[in-house]
Amino acid sequence: MSAFTLDEFRRIVELTLGDAEADSLSESSLDTQFEDLGYDSLAVYEMVVRIQDDYPVTISDEELDGLKTPAALIAHVDGALAAAAA
Template sequence: MTAQLFTLDDLKRILLEGAGADEGVDLDGEILDSEFETLGYESLALLETYGRIEREYGITLEDSELAGADTPRALIAVVNGQLVPVAA
């Protein structure tokens, strides 16, 4: 069995589709450990992002898990922790 993984590219695509990008923020740079607020994504943009992830990947992201997910690396880990392995 192989696992479907949620990647940084997936996250960047969803962020751009849902909220766009702040001027001056380069999502192609080293952003894994940058806080979302620093990247220009406030709480409403993140709520939209979470909803898009849940719908696209068929998972439920709990508030308690998202509380500490303030960087792309942390959010990717939360999402990947929810994904179920799929048959190859």
Template sequence: MNRNVFSIDDLKQILLDGAGEPEGPGVEAATVDLDFQDLGYDSLAILETCTRIEREFGVALGEEVLGEARTPRALVEVVNNHLSVADPA
């Protein structure tokens, strides 16, 4: 996995590893703009996901991410913004 870029595929794998199969449709190309709750993930699953992202990608997301990044696309963008600040190569 490239640790300088966080992708939808990275998010899907981390969600699967941490939260298991969702109650809803899950993260797919057609669902990246739907709320995590609509995709079958509760706030605890997203908290676990953020913790795993922080550990695996070496970024500090902070609690505000939970409120701001309500969709897969938004979370990927936030993580990539943190990665670009952490590694301004």
């Protein structure tokens, strides 16, 4: 399985929240908290459900509570994919 990248994350955002939200994501916004990006907990949950549907990863509620930024979520999914491939 390939790495989970910003482009993959944008695809997930586009599928769950729409084109405008995906287009607003950039390298400079990766460390911005989801809340500050305008994503409420339901939006983040919907993204995580989509990630779990599309990739062989599981993100528990406890893990999700600690993933406050796009960068943290991307790194978590990428690490889980790497572990699954090992």
